[in-house]
Amino acid sequence: MxxxxxxxxxxxxxxxxxxxxxxxxxxxxxxxxxxxxxxxxxxxxxxxxxLFKLEVTDKIKQEETGENMFKASEEEGPQAKKPKLDNNLEGGLQNIMKADVTEVGTVTPLEDFKSLLDRKDPDMIEEAYKQMQKRIQQVVGDSFGQQFYGKAMDCLKALRQNCIAKSKPNDYNKFIKTYKDTLIASGRRDFWDLIVKDQQSLISKLECEDSGVTKQEADKFTAGEVKVESSELPQDEESADDLLDQL
Structure with missing residues (x-):
């Protein structure tokens, strides 16, 4: 050949x-x-x-060929009206991904929270708040020691700041009051100490006029809280060191 x-x-x-x-x-x-x-x-x-018969098929209709489809587009010219894109798709791939976010996850909770709030749906604001509150509790609960405390604190700050910006301080205050008791009861007092130290407790009227909490009430809510510094050793470790020194 x-x-x-x-x-x-x-x-x-x-x-x-x-x-x-x-x-x-x-x-x-x-x-x-x-x-x-x-x-x-x-x-x-x-x-x-x-078993495998060969049959003669009809030719493709002229109007369905690729050549004719391109010709039709060219004949329309630059003045042809283009279909308007959906508002949710304007802005490229980033907005398309935002439209797919349905809940606040544990991987990128801050981005998910922002995506839900950007939908401009009043009902979605309340839902986003509830989901963020659940994620904060989940992240802290799953944390090995203080491993995920930083991530949880960032979420708490984002929730608090948005409640102030949206004039919904009572939503945050109601959550933080209940969450304080939950943290102490579950042995996560150290995270509550971080909240107090970082001033992420109740939202007072000084921060938002719609708040039902005065500055005095906010101060009283955190008054007398014991803040354990990380440099301070527990009593058991100090006793153990004293026993070693005596050997």
Whole structure:
């Protein structure tokens, strides 16, 4: 076959306007399969023809071809009115991803929280607050020691700041009052101490006029709280060191 291809290419190069020469009888004889193989494969060939029939199909309609579709677009011209994109899709892939956010997750809670609030749906604001509160409690509860406290505190700050900005301080105050008792009861007093130290407790009227908590009430809510510094050793560790010194 390689020799045949070379002969055809050579003939076409030397005689571009002449038809290709006929195949040599000697080479054509090599292309004919032996009669024994033809007779033995005849039943199989007939069966294949019955199972896989070849049918002539109608030509593709002219209006459905790609060429005609492109021509139709060109004929419309630059003045043709383009379909308006949905407002939710304007801004590219980032806004498309935001539209898919349905809850505040544990991986990117701050981004999820912001995405829900950006929907400009009044009902979604309340739902976003509830979900963020649940995530804060989950992150703190799943934390090994203070491993995830930083992440939880960032979420708490975002929730508090948004409640002030949206004039919904009572939503935050109601949550933080209940959450204080939950933290102390569950042995997470150290996280509550961080909340007090970072001044993320109740929202008073000084921060938001819609708050039902005065500055005095906010101060009283955190008054007398014991803040344990990380540099201070517990009594058990100090006793253990004293015993080692005596050995």
């Amino acid at each position: 390689f020799i045949i291809e070379q002969q055809c290419l050579q003939h076409r190069a030397l005689h571009p306007d002449d038809p290709l020469p006929e195949l040599s009888p000697i080479i054509a004889n090599y292309l004919i399969p032996p009669e024994s193989i033809t007779s033995n494969s005849a039943p199989v060939s007939e069966r294949m023809q019955k």
